[in-house]
Amino acid sequence: MADHPSPDAEKIDALLAVMARLRNCEDGCPWDLEQNFKTIAPYTIEEAYEVADAIERGDMTALKDELGDLLFQTVFHAQMAREQDLFSFGDIAEAITQKMIRRHPHVFGDAKMRNADEQTTAWEAQKAEERAAKGEDSLLADVPAALPGLTRAVKLQKRAARVGFDWKDSRDVLSKISEETQELADAVNAGDKENIKEEFGDLLFVLANLSRHLDIEQEAALRGANEKFLRRFRHIEASLKKAGRTLEQASLDEMEVFWNEAKEIDKAR
Numbered sequence: 185m186a187d188h189p190s191p192d193a194e195k196i197d198a199l200l201a202v203m204a205r206l207r208n209c210e211d212g213c214p215w216d217l218e219q220n221f222k223t224i225a226p227y228t229i230e231e232a233y234e235v236a237d238a239i240e241r242g243d244m245t246a247l248k249d250e251l252g253d254l255l256f257q258t259v260f261h262a263q264m265a266r267e268q269d270l271f272s273f274g275d276i277a278e279a280i281t282q283k284m285i286r287r288h289p290h291v292f293g294d295a296k297m298r299n300a301d302e303q304t305t306a307w308e309a310q311k312a313e314e315r316a317a318k319g320e321d322s323l324l325a326d327v328p329a330a331l332p333g334l335t336r337a338v339k340l341q342k343r344a345a346r347v348g349f350d351w352k353d354s355r356d357v358l359s360k361i362s363e364e365t366q367e368l369a370d371a372v373n374a375g376d377k378e379n380i381k382e383e384f385g386d387l388l389f390v391l392a393n394l395s396r397h398l399d400i401e402q403e404a405a406l407r408g409a410n411e412k413f414l415r416r417f418r419h420i421e422a423s424l425k426k427a428g429r430t431l432e433q434a435s436l437d438e439m440e441v442f443w444n445e446a447k448e449i450d451k452a453r
Contacts, residue, residue, distance in 0.1 A: 199256070200273055203263045221264060228257040229330070240407065286310065308346060323347065334402045337392035345396075354397040360390050416446035 206216040231254040238246040262273035287310045289295035290303070298306060315325055323346075327339045344350065351357050368383040395402035420442040424434050431439075 196273075199259055200263075203256070203259045207263050207267065216260075219260070219264070221261060224257065224260055224264075225330075228254075228261070231257050236403075240404070332403065334388065334392045334395075334406065337389050338396050338402055341393050341396055351393070351397070354394060357390060357394045357397050361387070361394065364390050412450070416443055416450070419443075419446035419449065 205211075206213045209217065231250065235247065235250045235254055238244075238250045258276065259273060262271070262276055266272045285292045287306075290298050290306075311326070312323075315321075320326060323343050324340055327336060327343065329336070331339065341350070351360070364383065364387040368380070368387055371379040371383045392402055395405060420434075420439050421431065423442040423445070424431060424438075429438075
């Protein structure tokens with residue numbers, strides 16, 4: 185009896201067909217036809233963040249939709265690559281399949297079972313071999329420049345830490361934060377704009393390092409702070425509206441009172 189395509193394979197084929205139609209020069213979508221790898225890249229990044237947001241909110245319905253949007257980005261890039269005879273969606277799937285098999289010899293080969301730490305060490309060794317095969321001789325060569333700044337900082341620091349270039353514990357990092365804060369204050373007092381920018385960057389870099397030492401996911405921590413600010417500022421807006429006033433009419437002292445109210449509400453939760 186002949187093998188039949190799986191339902192998932194049929195659905196993927198349908199998605200690929202939709203993408204091909206959108207890029208059809210004769211009757212496709214004008215907007216889709218105008219796009220290229222560079223113009224689509226920001227949307228790809230945006231969709232990845234929306235996936236993370238759905239996970240953070242625990243919204244599984246939204247997660248399904250957002251993962252679909254992210255998959256569509258892969259399909260979009262694959263279609264553009266196919267048009268230029270570079271690679272296809274199938275090539276992408278095959279490449280990642282082979283990479284995962286190669287990096288998990290304890291699952292797909294004869295290597296002994298590893299614990300999580302051993303797997304991390306082996307994973308890094310495998311990636312080092314792959315970098316060498318590409319002619320990249322730096323330990324930090326394949327940390328993507330397009331990552332958000334804090335995320336890239338932590339990845340760079342993790343790589344360096346694996347060869348012993350690291351502080352011993354978080355107290356050393358806290359001391360460095362005090363040092364960088366003073367250097368930033370000195371730059372501000374001197375009014376040197378370029379130096380201020382450099383010292384501010386140094387301080388953010390060390391803060392990212394502290395998040396690593398404290399085992400805190402830095403982007404999640406910042407998202408939490410953003411949400412807290414939104415929640416408290418909206419309390420200010422709602423309180424002023426209830427009093428028949430607007431933000432523009434309120435003084436900073438008035439807004440501070442409502443801000444402190446919001447803080448107390450947060451504490452009571």
